[in-house]
Amino acid sequence: MKYFFQLLALVLFVGFGTACGSTGEAATESDSQTEEQAGDESFGAEFTPEAVIAYQDLSAKVTDTDSMAITVRGKVSEVCQSKGCWMSITNGDGEDMMVRFKDYGFFMPKDIAGREVIMNGKAFYQTTPVDELRHYAEDAGKSQEEIDAITEPKRELSFLADGVILVKE
Structure with missing residues (x-):
């Protein structure tokens, strides 16, 4: 002993x-x-940002039936306030794109709204059901009134990121 x-x-x-x-x-x-x-902060799979396109130009490149492997730069409008498990990218005209992270392999900081990111992954169109839209609204900290106002599924451009670079301010 x-x-x-x-x-x-x-x-x-x-x-x-x-x-x-x-x-x-x-x-x-x-x-x-x-x-x-x-420098810049990296999340998920590392990648070299080559042939980066602006989010504003993405919808013209992705057709309604295809998914496209691409690198996109955009401004974060909101982040999941529960875990950082998704974010929205805005074009400034109220058109936001939902970004999820491949296999939930990484999360983003919750306080990056307004920051620029460069994302590598796949862009595609999808129809998001009402229950999922309500879940995202809840995660974003929306009021119950705003959540209850979601009554229709939404066809939207989405992104599945395997890597994200948070651009230094």
């Missing part, structure tokens, strides 16, 4: 020292976090 407590104390001591960043590896990790914070 005496050796058990000595072994436990040793394991805790070594584990505590490693967790506190006493190794060179932890310092390197910290340095890379500082570099990342200085």
